[in-house]
Amino acid sequence: MDTPRQSIRQKRKKPLSQQLKRSSVPYFRLLLVWGVLLAGGLVLAGNLYHLQVVHSSTLLRRAQQQQTTYIRPFVPRRQVVDRNDNVLAIDRQVYTLYVHPRLFKNVLEAESVAKKVAAMLDRPTSDLVTLLTDGYNNDRNRGIRVASALSEEVADKLKKLKANGLDLVQESSRLYPQEKVAADVVGYVDRDHRGQAGVEYSQQKLLERSAESYKLRKDGKGVLLSDRVPENFVHRDETKLQLTIDxxxxxxxxxxxxxxxxxxxxxxxxxxxxxxxxxxxxxxxxxxxxxxxxxxxxxxxxxxxxxxxxxxxxxxxxxxxxxxxxxxxxxxxxxxxxxxxxxxxxxxxxxxxxxxxxxxxxxxxxxxxxxxxxxxxxxxxxxxxxxxxxxxxxxxxxxxxxxxxxxxxxxxxxxxxxxxxxxxxxxxxxxxxxxxxxxxxxxxxxxxxxxxxxxxxxxxxxxxxxxxxxxxxxxxxxxxxxxxxxxxxxxxxxxxxxxxxxxxxxxxxxxxxxxxxxxxxxxxxxxxxxxxxxxxxxxxxxxxxxxxxxxxxxxxxxxxxxxxxxxxxxxxxxxxxxxxxxxxxxxxxxxxxxxx
Structure with missing residues (x-):
């Protein structure tokens, strides 16, 4: 009768062919994994060499372009004043109101908004109601321009409505406080802020302030880095064009x-x-x-x-x-x-x-x-x-x-x-x-x-x-x-x-x-x-x-x-x-x- 130690030895001493047969599958997998890893490493190394050596200058230039932006700050046109410093022409911030009818929940909301806006703009209520309700019923996808050159006071009132479909676009406009009084001398500018008559035309170079573009850096999300903004970025030139007119x-x-x-x-x-x-x-x-x-x-x-x-x-x-x-x-x-x-x-x-x-x-x-x-x-x-x-x-x-x-x-x-x-x-x-x-x-x-x-x-x-x-x-x-x-x-x-x-x-x-x-x-x-x-x-x-x-x-x-x-x-x-x-x-x- 075999002893326990002898039986264990007998179990361990199996034929070599059986042992190779049982271990051949794991060994192949091991070789396969190592082969894949080696191939991947070689590909990564080749790609790294391709990026860091072959195309390094191109990628560097592209990265700088993505992280850099050029901004030309808005510089208002110079004021025009008379010989006593009374303002004849000045730039101001105004707003243009657009309405997007498709953003209204229903025609009743469109009508309600129209009545409130009409009161603020001093416009006939019926005209604005018709404009907005027709826009809603016709399912217009584009905005409707309702009013332009709105003052900041009016714009603030419209913002407080918090109504769907109202869009205020800020822009610069030229204001002539004296209206007709000095129009023959001062002239006017068009929508592109270009002088068309008077000194607005003849003195265009003096009235336009020089504004150079600034190079700024952005982070990965496109946000400007405040520590890279130059000190004189918001500098204002207060020089005015003074006329001899009284x-x-x-x-x-x-x-x-x-x-x-x-x-x-x-x-x-x-x-x-x-x-x-x-x-x-x-x-x-x-x-x-x-x-x-x-x-x-x-x-x-x-x-x-x-x-x-x-x-x-x-x-x-x-x-x-x-x-x-x-x-x-x-x-x-x-x-x-x-x-x-x-x-x-x-x-x-x-x-x-x-x-x-x-x-x-x-x-x-x-x-x-x-x-x-x-x-x-x-x-x-x-x-x-x-x-x-x-x-x-x-x-x-x-x-x-x-x-x-x-x-x-x-x-x-x-x-x-x-x-x-x-x-x-x-x-x-x-x-x-x-x-x-x-x-x-x-x-x-x-x-x-x-x-x-x-x-x-x-x-x-x-x-x-x-x-x-x-x-x-x-x-x-x-x-x-x-x-x-x-x-x-x-x-x-x-x-x-x-x-x-x-x-x-x-x-x-x-x-x-x-x-x-x-x-x-x-x-x-x-x-x-x-x-x-x-x-x-x-x-x-x-x-x-x-x-x-x-x-x-x-x-x-x-x-x-x-x-x-x-x-x-x-x-x-x-x-x-x-x-x-x-x-x-x-x-x-x-x-x-x-x-x-």
Missing amino acids: TRLQRTTRIALREQMQKFNAKRGGVIVMDAHDGSILSLVAEPSYNPNEYFNFEPHAFRNWLLADLYEPGSTFKPINIAIALEEKVIKPDDVFPDPDVIKVGGWSIRNAEKEDNLALSITGILQHSSNVGMVQVMQRLKPDVYYNWLQKLGLGKTVGIDLPFEARGQLKNQAKFVSSPIEPATASFGQGFSLTPIQLVQLHAALANGGKLVTPHVVRGLIDNQGRLQQPNLPQPKAIFSPQTAQTVVKMLEAVVLEGSGKASQVPGYRIGGKTGTAQKANIGGRGYQRGAVITSFVGMLPIESPRYVVLAVVDEPKGIAYGSTVAAPIVKSVMESLISIERIPPSQPIPKE
């Missing part, structure tokens, strides 16, 4: 102009007030005008500042300039006297005075007082035509004045050969016909009489001013001397006589010495041939104070109806404007006129 004078000037235009049922009108010493414009008003906050509601012609962009024949308002030319050339003396018949013949043409008067003879001052065309023809006939033409060119006729507002038209002057060879051309030019200029150029020429004989550049931009009050002024051309101070002073004295005893009496302001000249010019037909029957442009250009002239005021009214002359239509406007100017500038009363 809003107070601009407002009173527009009122005075409108009253006369309504009284005489005029087509259009304009007023310019300029400092004759440096060319700065205190007021520039053109009617009809527009509200730059709602420019889209006006026709394109409303944006055209015709005081700069349109030409006209100045008529009698150019006579003082011609007198200055004749005095400067010494072909006349201030005390010369000329016969004043009703008609004078020039080159087969008859030239008459605007009004028939029984004047046998007139002095130079009398020619201006009575605005005698016949007298002016005789004065300028003493000047050689080529010399006269050279003077007109010297004055800048046929050119622009270079004002810093856009779309200024170039004056028209006939070619020299025609002017010199035809006697009628110098004759008609003597009383302001046969050539054309802009109202702003006429102001420039009269300013040369007021300031002692220098042509200054009209401008509305005073410069860039920072929050410390430091001013960066633009470079303007140096004044150009054209008349001697003696000639300018002589003509100014004659213009005072026009206001005291001539056609400019309606511009008199008690206590102040004023000079000026009326004009009632025919309107040339389109194309320049002949004149429109019954159509005139009335004007008056004045200056004050005569003892030390500084301000020039021009009023022009186009196609007034009724008894319409420069003396009846334009002169009263200048008087009203001068009264406001005296108050605003605190101009002291004039001293009594010295007796000769």
Whole structure:
């Protein structure tokens, strides 16, 4: 009988074939696992080599692109202010309201939201209810634009509704607090924030602040890393564009102009007030005008500042300039006297005075007082035509004045050969016909009489001013001397006589010495041939104070109806404007006129 130890030994001593047979399956699996692991390791190593060595530069560049972003911060357009720092244009944050009808639970919710929104927007409830319910019933997938340029106050009220389907999109908008008051000068910007008129257009480079892009880092979730944001990222440039315009004078000037235009049922009108010493414009008003906050509601012609962009024949308002030319050339003396018949013949043409008067003879001052065309023809006939033409060119006729507002038209002057060879051309030019200029150029020429004989550049931009009050002024051309101070002073004295005893009496302001000249010019037909029957442009250009002239005021009214002359239509406007100017500038009363 076998012992227990012997039986155990017998069990252990099994045939080798049986032992290999039982262990062959696990051994194969072991080899298979090791083979897979080895192959995977080789693949991973190869892929790692491929990524880290072969394509390392490409992947590094791609990673940097994913972790880096370039942001250009929003920088608002510079403010525009008048000379007293009153805001004329400023950027503000506004909101556009969109409604998504498909987000409403039912039509009742759409109707309820519509009623609440209508009350906040001051819109007809029925219109908004119809819009939103129709949108819900038609299952619109796109948002409906309901209102734009909403203020933050209105937007906050809409947000508090917490209504489904309401979407407020924040954007920047340009606001013009003075509305129509300074629209002719300031202009407006379109929806893309690009200037389209006024200084908004001409001073685009000064109004747009420079904003460079910043390179920022992001984390794996795309969130900006705050420690990588540069310190000056939210820096604000407080520099403003300051104009020479006075809003107070601009407002009173527009009122005075409108009253006369309504009284005489005029087509259009304009007023310019300029400092004759440096060319700065205190007021520039053109009617009809527009509200730059709602420019889209006006026709394109409303944006055209015709005081700069349109030409006209100045008529009698150019006579003082011609007198200055004749005095400067010494072909006349201030005390010369000329016969004043009703008609004078020039080159087969008859030239008459605007009004028939029984004047046998007139002095130079009398020619201006009575605005005698016949007298002016005789004065300028003493000047050689080529010399006269050279003077007109010297004055800048046929050119622009270079004002810093856009779309200024170039004056028209006939070619020299025609002017010199035809006697009628110098004759008609003597009383302001046969050539054309802009109202702003006429102001420039009269300013040369007021300031002692220098042509200054009209401008509305005073410069860039920072929050410390430091001013960066633009470079303007140096004044150009054209008349001697003696000639300018002589003509100014004659213009005072026009206001005291001539056609400019309606511009008199008690206590102040004023000079000026009326004009009632025919309107040339389109194309320049002949004149429109019954159509005139009335004007008056004045200056004050005569003892030390500084301000020039021009009023022009186009196609007034009724008894319409420069003396009846334009002169009263200048008087009203001068009264406001005296108050605003605190101009002291004039001293009594010295007796000769």
